[in-house]
Amino acid sequence: MGEKKALRLEAASLEDEEAWASAGFELPRFDRAAVEAKTRRAPEWLHFGAGNIFRAFPAAIQQRLLDQGKSDSGIVVAEGFDYGIIDKVYRPFDNLCVLVILKANGTVEKRVIGSVVESLVADSSGGDWDRLKEIFASPSLKMVSFTITEKGYSLGSGGYSAEVAAEMSEGPAQPRSIMGKVASLCLERYRRGASRLALVSMDNCSHNGERLSEAVRAFAASWTKDGLADPGFLGYIENGTSISFPWTMIDKITPRPDESVRTMLREAGLEGCDIVVTKKRTYTSSFVNAEEAEYLVVEDNFPNGRPPLEVGGVMFTTRETVERVERMKVSTCLNPLHTSLAIFGCLLGYKSIHEEMGDSDLVSLVERIGYVEGLPVVVDPKIIEPRRFLREVLEIRFPNPFMPDTPQRIASDTSQKLPIRFGETIKAYLARRDLSISSLTAIPLVFAGWLRYLMGVDDAGSSFEPSPDPRLEELRAHVAGIALGDEGPFHGRLEPILSDATIFGVNLYDAGLGEIVERRFAELVSAPGAVRRTLSVHLR
Secondary structure, three states: OOOOOOEOOOOHHHHOHHHHHHOOEEOOOOOHHHHHHHHHHOOOEEEEOOOHHHHHOHHHHHHHHHHOOOOOOOEEEEEOOOOHHHHHHHHHHOOOEEEEEEOOOOOEEEEEEOOEEEEEEOOOOOOOHHHHHHHHHOOOOOEEEEOOOHHHHOOOOOOOOHHHHHHHHHOOOOOOOHHHHHHHHHHHHHHOOOOOEEEEEOOOOOOHHHHHHHHHHHHHHHHHHOOOOOOHHHHHHHOOOOEEOOOEEEEOOOOOOOHHHHHHHHHOOEOOOOOEEOOOOOEEOOEEEEEOOOEEEEEOOOOOOOOOHHHHOOEEEOHHHHHHHHHHHHHHHOHHHHHHHHHHHHHOOOOOHHHHOOOHHHHHHHHHHHHHHHHHHOOOOOOOOHHHHHHHHHHHHOOOOOOOOOHHHHOOOHHHHHHHHHHHHHHHHHHOOOOOHHHOOHHHHHHHHHHHHHOOEOOOOOEOOOOOOOOHHHHHHHHOOOOOOOOOOOHHHHHHHHOOHHHHOOOOOOOOOHHHHHHHHHHHOOOOOHHHHHHHHHOO
């Protein structure tokens, strides 16, 4: 047998279809040169956020449309935060990437994604800014989507940050933040014809369309008030018919590029698939690895039309249904289970989620949270059946041994996640006469486990570094000095945390759970090995 042919991720190399096919890669089935020319002439879809989830999901959806002849236009991607992504893994590879789908049955799909035909650096002082203004001014542009993470929409807590306020006062000429850039580009569209447009957040945060709308409106309001933008610009943003902000729910686990996947691709002959860490600490590569399961539910509100994304699996519906799907996922059927595994996985020394799903105690924990404590109050969105979704999470997605996800990654920012992931369930129990808050056992155990996690000591008594969290230092101060073997009482230490409704969504003492959490915490700190013992005792 001859040597495997080296495969270079570039447009010219794709012409050797036999070499790619023999190595197990699926290639784009459309005329990419024609699509690129059409997109540059009359762009329809611009996306902000060039990270892994974009290439693994929205870009792959558009490729399905192109492959089936349902669209003749590609995506232009712009990166407004980490410009190194464009320089390192887009332009050197002609904007192509390899999507590796890691299935639970052990099979792997390798697809070359070619739907992205142009990549831009969204720097208002750089050379691509004029091109972005040209794209925004084009009447053909139908949608601008975003995967910029939740913090991309933040203008500050309790009011505008000093940095944002200064940016607003400087006007729209050279904005610095991603929201300022988007508002400035919307102003360009307004000035050059005021064509309609949909701004579509695809980030995994609650009411994402509303958050995007509020951020863009804040800049528009400031600039019009100060005479830095035309008086009609604010109305253009606010009237609901010119610019829309659809809500969405996105769900697809896309970890960092994995070393084992890189090795597999190299063995298949792919060159240039090194894993790169940018100066802003983004882990990226010419490939992305992701699970097979994916959900994208979108409010169907596109005033300038949209691509037929339903062909690619997107579910279009009403805003109310999007909100119900989001609440089902975030408050009951996935995110609370992920957080529970993250907390106890760190305490029990696990390094991967799929390994945790081989632990009978942890499986009992998440099954109880999902099936027993969550489903009675689940919001049924109708378009996705909650029990089936939950079963897929617990039996296929989490146990997938080929998905390199870690409890340490998921444990990040837990204090920000608890009020939505658990607080809504507690509120629902308090509001229902047919349910008793005292019947909750697994959820209080997770809260106690999180307090135990804040100590930074695992079940064997070894120290570990808790994952980043904006309130970590403040919260750890309350449990500082508590050691394994201490008997308490712990009320004075724990009461400031457990009574904080910004953490749990409610004051846990008022809800009737504070004392239960204190008792479970005392059990968890009683000795080395107490975490395992407490789980076994309360989940029988």
